[in-house]
Amino acid sequence: MLTDIMLGQYFPGNSFVHKLDPRSKILFTLIFISSIFMATNYTGYMVLGAFLCLLILNAGIPVLIVLRSIKPLWIILVLTAGIHMFMTPGIPLVSAGPLSITEEGLRQGIQMAARLVFLILMSSLLTFTTSPIALTDAIERLLSPLKRVKVPVHELAMMMTIALRFVPTLLEETDRIMKAQMARGADFSSGNLLKRGKNMVPLLVPLFISAFRRADDLATAMEARCYRGGEHRTRMKELKWSYRDVGAGVCIGLLVTILGWLRWG
């Protein structure tokens, strides 16, 4: 049932990619994503694709599961490729009535679709190999310079961490209340929209009550442990740059150099 949903999509593992510092993973993902836009010819895309393949192989995540992350966006992919194919002026390859596929259009369409695919794959690789908690931790550290301009970075990150922490708990709770009401003959899956909305009341009321109760308990527990925001807080797990991050940095640097050379060299 509900608890069968994969949370985030973190896929625990022990690979080089998994062990990278989450900060460097976020940074390198951003660099990779911007470098996608440096590629202008097929060779460039091949290089990018090969790099991505290596990463996926190293992370040891089943290829099918990686490809599944493209599924929600396939409409956008098809649309992008289609519009480019038909709308780019050039030498027509096939034409039917007013529509014609041009050679330039075909190339443009394939490349645009490839860009999108790389973009999705790379960002899902980040969430596949990094636990949500590590991600928020890294985001807090990366954004910490913004503290100077009075952005409450720590508080934002704490809110994100707490929200993520309670997603599974609330899902479990939802599952349990749903079952309890189903055991009393409630029906959540039939009827028209209005009826279904009304049927949700026995689920939503208890869920809200328990969410508020949990929030209250958590606030008390944090208060009791003298939590008072980010000032002077130390961490149990310090993030550390290691030789791995240096190595990964060199790799990504090489990738950017090759792409730059392919484009301007």
Added chain:
Amino acid sequence: MSIVLENVSYTYMPGTPYCREALRDINLIIEPGEFIGIIGHTGSGKSTLVQHLNGLLRPTTGVVKVDGNDLQAKASEKKRVRQRVGMVFQYPEHQLFEETIFDDVAFGPRNLGLEADEVAQRVESALERVGLPVSEYGSRSPFRLSGGQMRRVAIAGVIALQPEYLVLDEPSAGLDPRGRDEIFEQIMQLYHGTGMAVVLVTHNMEDVARMAKRLLVMNRGQIEFDGRPTDLFHDTKIQLHEFGLSLPYMTSLLRTLRSRGLDVDDALLEASDVAASIQSALQKKRIPQC
């Protein structure tokens, strides 16, 4: 008719790194009118098992039949089965949602599509059974009751379905000793008063030892013992602590006394019987009183 489980296995989240086998090849028959205690350590699969009894979970492999009907085959059967097998979850007070106690208890009967006066009559008798008369409590908000009372309202909400089998998952969790005694006393009264079968899930041996006629011990998704409680406590081959369980306090006391050479009857469970047995054994030994 009865509830029959044949070779039931259940796996949570198959095909992911979080996959976990919760039940392994369970075979079980539950007859009407039985009082069964299911006991096991946390994570032994007892809650997963009882959720199969009314079709809330579908077995990964195997068959569940209620009164001869295969739950998997007929989706239409589900609603009927859920009425026949009432299910009280852990912390059932978390499922309360209506403005008044009457409406909350009436939720189940109304879902069955009963007439208004039949609903009112069922609500009245269900609340009566849990000791909260409708005349006094019916129009009050369920959220203003004490924890133990809220739980009783929630149980009444299931009793009002008038099931033939009543499954209770840890009904005493989080209650103080008095609330616990009250709940168990009412369950016993229900059992004797209505003749419905009761399946009581718990990890506390004290709870079931005295009440259940039949005891199932679960460990790692399998049934390790199925029989009378006294047989379980006397079978010295079964090492309960290996399953994360312990003997009822009285049994272990009597066993210790016996092993020290005092001739007591270690099948007793009630404190007063135990005291009498120890007294007579002491008299037989004629230990000089000092």
